Amino acid sequence: MAGTSELAVDLADLAERDLLRQRRLVDGVQGPEVWLDGRRVLCLASNNYLGLAGDPEVVRESAAALAAGGASAGASPLISGHMTSHEELERELADWLGCEAALVFGSGYHANIGVLAALVRDGDAIFSDALNHASLIDGCRLAHARVEIFAHKDVADLARRLATTPARRRLIVTDSIFSMDGDAAPLEEIVALAERYDAWVMLDEAHATGVFGADGAGLASDRGVGSRVAIRMGTLGKALGSYGAFVAGSRALIELLVNRARSYVFSTALPPAVIGAAGAAVRIARTDSGRRERLWQNARRLHAGLVAGGLEAGELESPILPLILGEPRRALGVARRALAEGVFAPAIRPLTVPRGTARLRLTPIATHDEAQIDRAVEVLVRAAREEDA
Numbered sequence: 001m002a003g004t005s006e007l008a009v010d011l012a013d014l015a016e017r018d019l020l021r022q023r024r025l026v027d028g029v030q031g032p033e034v035w036l037d038g039r040r041v042l043c044l045a046s047n048n049y050l051g052l053a054g055d056p057e058v059v060r061e062s063a064a065a066l067a068a069g070g071a072s073a074g075a076s077p078l079i080s081g082h083m084t085s086h087e088e089l090e091r092e093l094a095d096w097l098g099c100e101a102a103l104v105f106g107s108g109y110h111a112n113i114g115v116l117a118a119l120v121r122d123g124d125a126i127f128s129d130a131l132n133h134a135s136l137i138d139g140c141r142l143a144h145a146r147v148e149i150f151a152h153k154d155v156a157d158l159a160r161r162l163a164t165t166p167a168r169r170r171l172i173v174t175d176s177i178f179s180m181d182g183d184a185a186p187l188e189e190i191v192a193l194a195e196r197y198d199a200w201v202m203l204d205e206a207h208a209t210g211v212f213g214a215d216g217a218g219l220a221s222d223r224g225v226g227s228r229v230a231i232r233m234g235t236l237g238k239a240l241g242s243y244g245a246f247v248a249g250s251r252a253l254i255e256l257l258v259n260r261a262r263s264y265v266f267s268t269a270l271p272p273a274v275i276g277a278a279g280a281a282v283r284i285a286r287t288d289s290g291r292r293e294r295l296w297q298n299a300r301r302l303h304a305g306l307v308a309g310g311l312e313a314g315e316l317e318s319p320i321l322p323l324i325l326g327e328p329r330r331a332l333g334v335a336r337r338a339l340a341e342g343v344f345a346p347a348i349r350p351l352t353v354p355r356g357t358a359r360l361r362l363t364p365i366a367t368h369d370e371a372q373i374d375r376a377v378e379v380l381v382r383a384a385r386e387e388d389a
């Protein structure tokens with residue numbers, strides 16, 4: 001085929017720089033354990049924080065929605081794809097977050113690339129945290145506005161930039177929980193700066209939806225600043241165990257996005273089975289606080305065990321535990337040894353994380369039991385020790 005040899009050169013280049021990545025084959029239902037390349041392993045690698053992906057009620061409601069609504073929404077939302085089930089899910093999400101309205105997007109990636117470009121234009125500015133998710137970075141690239149990257153969680157840097165910008169409309173955008181470190185944005189300070197400098201805040205709650213707040217509505221709700229965040233994005237594919245994402249805010253915001261967010265307008269609406277699963281997951285996430293408590297208990301138990309074993313697990317701010325190991329070779333070695341003993345936790349290397357901070361990214365979920373967490377600790381501590389021997 002034309003170009004094949006050129007592509008082979010590109011691939012060889014990636015391999016040479018230790019950057020070539022390959023997919024692993026996972027089978028069965030996503031849960032505390034999965035089948036990996038044909039072996040049953042303990043999974044500390046998913047974002048299925050509440051264990052809802054395999055929940056019987058979620059699966060049942062998804063199947064019922066599939067039977068009632070068919071396999072596809074058939075078209076984009078502005079043509080004929082916006083079904084009653086989408087409308088009901090949006091109402092439930094808005095109610096959950098205490099907003100006037102919400103809009104369901106095809107995925108978190110869709111939401112982030114669509115929203116930023118829809119809200120700013122020439123003469124405006126976006127202020128984006130240096131460690132924001134790739135989808136926000138791509139959203140900034142698509143927006144016709146000046147983009148200013150402020151240092152990670154550095155509110156002094158953000159304030160300096162806001163004070164001197166000539167931009168008409170100012171949009172501050174940040175993850176609420178950062179995906180590779182599990183640390184939380186300084187939300188109260190950011191919201192206060194936004195008010196002082198007449199800016200809007202867009203908050204990506206991908207790793208906080210269902211996880212933070214008494215009813216799981218996210219970090220902004222938990223910190224009591226929900227009403228001061230103009231644009232709140234959350235995902236349905238992580239703690240909510242389904243697929244898709246949403247943006248919540250004022251009625252005017254949502255109406256504008258319906259008209260202007262290109263990733264919403266020009267993409268087929270989510271299929272009924274996905275909406276059915278998400279609807280059931282939202283109801284469970286809102287009301288079953290025991291599930292959230294088990295998630296946090298598991299995170300605390302895992303963190304305490306790793307620290308007691310002499311490992312560097314950072315501070316516990318969320319259920320994302322970065323086990324910092326330094327050089328990529330060490331992280332890969334520990335991951336390989338852990339997997340040989342049946343514990344699946346991926347090694348994260350530069351360029352995804354800064355040099356010298358290669359790590360295992362560990363994510364316990366609500367449906368792990370204590371014995372599984374204890375086994376993970378034992379295996380990881382031993383793997384690190386043997387790797388260094």
Ligand SMILES: *Cc1c(COP(=O)(O)O)cnc(C)c1O
Pocket residue numbers: 107108109110112133135175179204206207235236237244245
């Ligand atoms: C996963 C993630 C997204 C993308 O969401 P998808 O629904 O998986 O496309 C966006 N932002 C953050 C911070 C994420 O972690």
